[in-house]
Amino acid sequence: MKRGKAAAPNAGAAAMLREFIADIEALEEEKAAIAERIRARKADAKACGFDTKVINQMLKERRMDRADREEFAALCDIYRAALGMLDGTPLGDAARKRLMGEAPKPEEGEEAPSPAASEPSFDPAKIREEGMQAAREGKRVIDNPYVAGDPRRALWDEGWCAQTGSDGMEIPAAWRRKEKKKPKGEGDGDEGAVADGKGEEE
Amino acid sequence: MKRGKAAAPNAGAAAMLREFIADIEALEEEKAAIAERIRARKADAKACGFDTKVINQMLKERRMDRADREEFAALCDIYRAALGMLDGTPLGDAARKRLMGEAPKPEEGEEAPSPAASEPSFDPAKIREEGMQAAREGKRVIDNPYVAGDPRRALWDEGWCAQTGSDGMEIPAAWRRKEKKKPKGEGDGDEGAVADGKGEEE
Amino acid sequence: MKRGKAAAPNAGAAAMLREFIADIEALEEEKAAIAERIRARKADAKACGFDTKVINQMLKERRMDRADREEFAALCDIYRAALGMLDGTPLGDAARKRLMGEAPKPEEGEEAPSPAASEPSFDPAKIREEGMQAAREGKRVIDNPYVAGDPRRALWDEGWCAQTGSDGMEIPAAWRRKEKKKPKGEGDGDEGAVADGKGEEE
Amino acid sequence: MKRGKAAAPNAGAAAMLREFIADIEALEEEKAAIAERIRARKADAKACGFDTKVINQMLKERRMDRADREEFAALCDIYRAALGMLDGTPLGDAARKRLMGEAPKPEEGEEAPSPAASEPSFDPAKIREEGMQAAREGKRVIDNPYVAGDPRRALWDEGWCAQTGSDGMEIPAAWRRKEKKKPKGEGDGDEGAVADGKGEEE
C-alpha cells in the first residue's frame, strides 16, 4: 500500500480506515520504543547520582529559546519579590535589567546604566577559564571576584562549576539530591498566608 | 442519604452503585464550580496586566515547602552552570552555600565562611524597609548597596519591588509580559548542541 | 477583602498580586478538599467490589448528553465492525438506525422500517418491570422474550439487571472485575495486524 | 559516543551530565518527529471524513488485549443497565454470558445454556461473507437474519459494514460525525439525577 497518496484513492471507507489505523499503530510502536530508550537513559543518569527531576527541568528550559527563557525568569523573580518569596536569593540580572527601563524616574543626566551594558568589552571564554583555574587551585565558589550585576560573575561561576564537576572525582555530594525525611509534619508555618510585604515584626 | 454508613448496608448492588454515582457526581459538580471561580480569578488577574503563566509558576512554587524549593533551585543552578546555561545570571546563594560544604578543600585556618552565616545579626524587616525607602526616593534597583552573597541583598530587592508595585501607579510595564513577535524563525542557533564547557570562541 | 471590585482599585501592583494569589490559593484548597472526598468515595466503591475503571467510564458517559453519547457509541460500533473488532457483540440499535438513513437504497414501497419506530406504543416502565419480575422468578438473562432490534429488549434487560443487583444478595460475582493473571505473555496473537476484513480462512 | 558503557567512566560529573542531556535530547527529537507524523496521519483521516475521536477510541481499545476489552465492555453494559443508561441498546453478548454464570439459580435439569455455546459449528468467514453479499444486493442492515444472542449476528453485521464501506462509493454519511449545534443550552433535563431504576411514570 503506497504512502503519500492520501491512503489510496477510491479504496472504500473500511479499507482506508484499516490503513489509517495500521499506519498509526506502526508509528505509535516506534514512538513507544523511543520513549523506552529515553526512560532507560534517565535511569542511567539517576543511577549515576543525578537528580531526574532537575534533569527534566533542564530539558524543559532548553526547549524554549533563550529570549523567552530570560523573560520568564525575570518575571518570576519580580513576582517572587512582590510575594516575599525571594528566600535569600536576590533578583537575577535579567530582572534588574527589566526593572531599569522605567519606574522611579532617575534624574536625567546621571551616569548611564553601566551594569549590563549591551556590548561586553571582555572575552567570555577567558572569564570562564578564570573560574575553572580558580577551581583547580582549590578556591571556593564564594571567591568569585566579580560583584553582583557584573555579567562576568555568572561566567566565572560557570567555569568554576564545570571544572568542579569535570575533574576525575566522583559526582560531588552537592550535585546529588538530599534524602527526604518527611516526618509527616503538618504544614511548616510558612504556608497559609501571602506575605504582606511589610515584614512580620516591624 | 446518610454518609459514613458505607452507602447503606444490604441495599443491593444496583442501588449502591446508583448512590455512589450520585454522590460522586454531586462532588464533581462542586469541584467544577470551584474550578470555574479559579478560572475567573485568573482571568481578572490577566485583565489587570499580570502574566497568567508566571502566576501559575508562583502557585506551583508556593505549594512546595521552602526547604524543597531552595534545594531544587540550587540544584538547577548547579546543573545549569555545568551546561553553560547560566545566561548571565550568576548562581543563587543557595547554590553557593550548597557548593561550599565540600569540593576544592580550602586551606584550613582561613577565615570562616562569612557569607550566608547561619544566624543573621540584622533585622530583615529593616533591610526590606530600606529597599522600600530607596524606591520611594526614586533610586533604581541597581542602587542596591549590598554585594552579592550578602543575604541583605535579596531583602533590599524585595522591599524595592514591593514598593515599586505598591504605590498608586498602574502596573509597571516591567511586570507585564512582552508581546510575542514570532518571525517564524526556525531555530535560533542556541539549539542543537550542549555547550562543551570550553567556550565557543577560544 | 471585598470581592467583585476587581481586587481593590488603585491598590498597586504588588498588593493586587498578593490578593489574587491569596484568593486563588484559598479556592485551590477548597478544590483539593473536594477532590479528596471524591477519592474517598471511589475508594468506598472499590471496597464494595465495584470496578473503579468502569465507574469512571460511567461518569464520563453521563457527562455527555444523551444525543452525543448515542452518536459516539454508534460511530464506534461502525468503525469496530469495519476493523473486525466486534468480538461477538452485534451492532447496537443506534448504529443500525444510523446506517439505515442511506446506503444500499432499499426498494421503495417496501414495508416501513418497523424496528426503532420513532413513537413507542408500549410503556417503558412496564417492560422494565417485566424484566425485574423475571429476575425475581429466577429467570435467566437470556430468557429475554424480545428479539434483537426490538427496543423493548433493552428495557427488559435493564429491569433484569436492576433487580438482580437490588435484592438482598451481596454484589454478584458478575459485577466484579476478574483478577488479572499477567503471565507476562508477549502479545496474544490478536495484535500486530489490522483485520483485512476478508476473514482469515477463506 | 559509545553506548552501554554508562556514559564514559570517570568523565567527571559535568561531562557526564552533558552527555546524558545530549543523548536524551536527540531521542526526544526523534520522538517528536514520530509524533508529528502521527498527527499528520490523523489529520489525513479527518480530511477523509473520519471522526478523529472515534479513531482514538479504536486505537485505545486495540491496545488492550481482547480478553480485557471484552470484560471491560461487559462490565460497562451491566453498570449501564443498573443506572438506566442503556438508551435502547440491549446488553451485549459478553455481558449476557457473564451474567449467566450465577444469579437467579435456574432449575437444574433445564436445557443447557444454548446461546453462546463455546464451540461454534459454523464458519465465521462464511457468515461474514453472507453479510457482504447482502450489502452488495442492496439489503439493509436490519435485514440481518440472525436473532440476537446468536453469535452469527455480529459476524453478519461485520461483513455488511465492511462491504458498505469498501465499495467504490465515497465515505457514507453514516460514517461521518454529525455537526455540533451547541445552542448554549444550559443542561438538557437528563442531568441532575441518577435513574432510580423504577421508571419515571410507574
Place this chain on the structure above:
DNA sequence: AATGCTCCAGCTGAGC
C-alpha cells in the same frame, strides 16, 4: 492564528 483549558498517557514515587 494564537491562546488557554481539558483530558489522557506516561513518568515518578510510595507501598506491599
Place this chain on the structure above:
DNA sequence: GCTCAGCTGGAGCATT
C-alpha cells in the same frame, strides 16, 4: 520486586 495511585507534562480541542 512489582503494583498502584497521584501527578505532571503534552496533545487535542474549543474559543477569541
